[in-house]
Amino acid sequence: MTIEEVIKSSVPMSPQKRVVLNIGYTQNKLAEGIQSVLKPFDISAEQFNVLRILRGQKGKPANMSLIQERMLAKTSNTTRLVDKLLAKELVTRKICPSNRRKMEIGITSKGLELLSELDPVIVTHEHAYGQKMSVEELEQLSALLDKFRNL
Amino acid sequence: MTIEEVIKSSVPMSPQKRVVLNIGYTQNKLAEGIQSVLKPFDISAEQFNVLRILRGQKGKPANMSLIQERMLAKTSNTTRLVDKLLAKELVTRKICPSNRRKMEIGITSKGLELLSELDPVIVTHEHAYGQKMSVEELEQLSALLDKFRNL
DNA sequence: TTTTTATATTTGTAGCTACAAATGTCTTTG
DNA sequence: CAAAGACATTTGTAGCTACAAATATAAAAA
Numbered sequence: 001m002t003i004e005e006v007i008k009s010s011v012p013m014s015p016q017k018r019v020v021l022n023i024g025y026t027q028n029k030l031a032e033g034i035q036s037v038l039k040p041f042d043i044s045a046e047q048f049n050v051l052r053i054l055r056g057q058k059g060k061p062a063n064m065s066l067i068q069e070r071m072l073a074k075t076s077n078t079t080r081l082v083d084k085l086l087a088k089e090l091v092t093r094k095i096c097p098s099n100r101r102k103m104e105i106g107i108t109s110k111g112l113e114l115l116s117e118l119d120p121v122i123v124t125h126e127h128a129y130g131q132k133m134s135v136e137e138l139e140q141l142s143a144l145l146d147k148f149r150n151l
Numbered sequence: 152m153t154i155e156e157v158i159k160s161s162v163p164m165s166p167q168k169r170v171v172l173n174i175g176y177t178q179n180k181l182a183e184g185i186q187s188v189l190k191p192f193d194i195s196a197e198q199f200n201v202l203r204i205l206r207g208q209k210g211k212p213a214n215m216s217l218i219q220e221r222m223l224a225k226t227s228n229t230t231r232l233v234d235k236l237l238a239k240e241l242v243t244r245k246i247c248p249s250n251r252r253k254m255e256i257g258i259t260s261k262g263l264e265l266l267s268e269l270d271p272v273i274v275t276h277e278h279a280y281g282q283k284m285s286v287e288e289l290e291q292l293s294a295l296l297d298k299f300r301n302l
Numbered sequence: 303t304t305t306t307t308a309t310a311t312t313t314g315t316a317g318c319t320a321c322a323a324a325t326g327t328c329t330t331t332g
Numbered sequence: 333c334a335a336a337g338a339c340a341t342t343t344g345t346a347g348c349t350a351c352a353a354a355t356a357t358a359a360a361a362a
Contacts, residue, residue, distance in 0.1 A: 002297045007223070010207070015289035016278050020181060022296045025223050027178035029300055030171060032225065035320080044347065056161070064311060070158070072176050074183065075350055079312055084347085101310040101357045127167050130299045138166035141295040144288060145173045146153045148281045149180055186350080195317065215341060226320055230342055235317085252327045252340045306361070313355090318348070325342070332335085 019148060030129070037125050041118060042088075046073075048122075050081050051090060051115055054107035061104035063096065090114060170299060181280070188276050192269060193239075197224075199273075201232050202241060202266055205258040212255035214247065241265060 003022040013021075034045050043051075053070045054062055068078045082105055085091040090111035096102035107115075130138050154173040164172075185196050194202075204221045205213055219229045233256055236242040241262035247253035258266075281289050 001300075003293060007221070014278070015286050015293065016281050017274075018293050019281060019289055019296075020277050021223075022293045023174060023178050023181060026296050026300055027174050028224055030174060039320095046348070065309090072158070072172075073179055073349075077312095077349065080348085099310085099358075103311070123168075126171050127165070128302060130167050130170060132301055133295070133298055135166050137295060137298070138170055141292070141299060142154060142166065142169050142173045144284070144292040144295065145170075145177050147284055147288070148292060149152075149177055150283055151279060183350095190350095197318070216339095224319075228319065228342095231318085250328075250340085254341070304362085307359080309356100309358075311356080312353105314353080315351090317350080320347080321345090323342105323344080325340100327339080327341100329338075330336085332333105 023145075033125055033128075034122070037121055038118070041114065043114070043118075044084075046071075046076060046081055047085055047090075048118065050078070050085060051107060051111055054091060054105060055112065055115055057107075059106075061096075061106045063102045063104060067105065085111070174296075184276055184279075185273070188272055189269070192265065194265070194269075195235075197222075197227060197232055198236055198241075199269065201229070201236060202258060202262055205242060205256060206263065206266055208258075210257075212247075212257045214253045214255060218256065236262070 003018060003025060006025060007021065031045065038045060038048055049071060050067060053067055056070075064078050064082070067082075068076065071078070082091060082093060082103075086093055090108055092104075092106045092108060094104050096104045130141075133141075154169060154176055157176060158172065182196065189196060189199055200222060201218060204218055207221075215229050215233070218233075219227065222229070233242060233244060233254075237244055241259055243255075243257045243259055245255050247255045281292075284292075
């Protein structure tokens with residue numbers, strides 16, 4: 001389905017507006033998919049994201065602002081996400097001894113195990129999209145998105 | 152900034168994954184923008200969306216399922232959005248006389264006035280993006296997004 | 303050293319989605 | 333007609349973001 005068919009609008013629209021709608025719609029579809037893939041594991045997409053960031057630290061503990069910075073969604077409320085992960089024993093949190101304003105967040109082995117279970121499932125989901133496109137087209141799509149954002 | 156620079160990941164990733172991330176990031180940026188544009192008018196992006204759908208009905212009242220269907224976000228909780236709009240006197244809601252299970256939602260003149268105030272502001276925001284692209288590139292971007300979703 | 307300012311995080315409030323269960327109304331069927 | 337089923341919407345619960353205000357600690361300035 002093209003975006004035109006999806007919204008079956010009566011009035012014609014500018015290419016800009018069509019792109020804006022199309023990005024929104026496509027992102028919705030992607031998010032729904034991820035969500036349903038994660039659901040059986042009792043973890044939200046955002047919590048999953050935090051776990052991946054922590055794994056990326058390779059042992060080094062992360063503080064809250066580092067996590068926030070990497071989250072793409074400006075003001076995801078990191079405190080409350082970490083609270084949830086803590087309750088599931090997927091992360092640890094302790095006050096940084098050298099600077100007691102900061103927190104040191106680490107991933108537990110239980111957290112790492114969950115991620116290694118999830119990895120293949122997520123890859124499968126991500127690679128379900130764009131199957132009908134060549135690598136060149138995929139790269140072009142990313143390049144056009146980069147250019148689109150460029151104000 | 153390219154998406155690579157945004158996430159500064161240490162490991163290389165597949166073109167598919169890069170696109171997935173890029174769509175998410177771009178949509179975030181767009182949503183933030185819309186939100187800040189609507190903020191002074193005390194209306195959320197979702198409420199704005201419902202209002203536009205109602206205007207599109209050109210006088211015909213809409214029932215809840217019609218609104219839901221047009222909302223792109225599968226399960227936006229239409230009841231609660233309409234509640235908010237009702238409180239601001241931007242819409243009307245009454246039980247459909249021919250089928251009392253249904254609701255008839257209409258936009259008030261106050262709602263229409265708000266929309267006509269918002270229209271130019273939104274267009275300006277939408278057209279801020281993609282300024283550095285040709286119409287052909289914008290159309291190509293939409294086409295690639297359509298193709299990407301095509302499972 | 304005391305005050306001020308900056309930094310790091312948390313918390314409160316309001317709005318949102320996702321999903322399932324509950325409610326109320328119509329329609330079909332025995 | 334009455335029960336069973338389908339349909340349209342609402343409501344409850346849990347998770348999420350956005351923004352601002354509050355807290356706590358560290359660093360800088362007077």
